[in-house]
Amino acid sequence: MNKYLKMVIFGLIVWLIPFIVSFAFVDRNGNFLIAETFFKSITIVTGGIVGVLLAIQYFKGVETDFVREGVILGTIWLVINLAIDLSLVYSGFFPMTVTQYFTDIGMRYLGMPIYTIGMGYILMQKLG
Template identity: 70%
Template sequence: MNKYLKMVLYGLIVWLVPFIISFAFVDSQGNFVIDETFFKSIMVVTGAFIGVILAVRYFRDVETNYLNEGIFLGLIWLLVNLALDLSMVYGGFFQMSVTQYFTDIGMRYLSMPIYTIGMGYALMQNAK
């Protein structure tokens, strides 16, 4: 599979899994059935777990330029996830403004390039 297609598909999966899991914690009116802070923690942990699994899987096929791959992978995932979420905000699925979205949710996606760049850096150091 083309590496760019793989980056985008993995980015979609990183977004989709927590999105699907979130339905277990929201009722039909869109209200949380658990504490909102606990819900957000579950989503962060779920996203990080899936993200690390997919980043490890992605890096199995990388043989050089680990740091550059980590930077690019993290940025692609960040853009894919922000685009999907913002389409939900603009589509009315998330009842919040764009500013509120970035303060409540959007900033959390910065963890994606943090761990993909970290993996790329560690692999680069290991390859020396």
């Protein structure tokens, strides 16, 4: 499979799984069934687990330029996740302003390039 296609597919999965998991904690009217901070913690941890597992899977096929691959992978995932979420904000699915979105959700996606670049860096140190 083309590496860029793999990056995009993995980026979609990184967004989709926490989104699906979140439905277990929100009622049909969009009200939290648990404390909002606990809900946010669950989605962050779920996204982190899925992201790290997919990044590991991606890096298994990388043989050189580990940091560069980490930058590209993390950036693509960041852009995909922000684009999907912002389309939901603009469509009204997420009832919040863009500013609220970035303070409540959007900034958290910066973790994606942080851990993909970190993985690339440690691989470079060990193998490069």
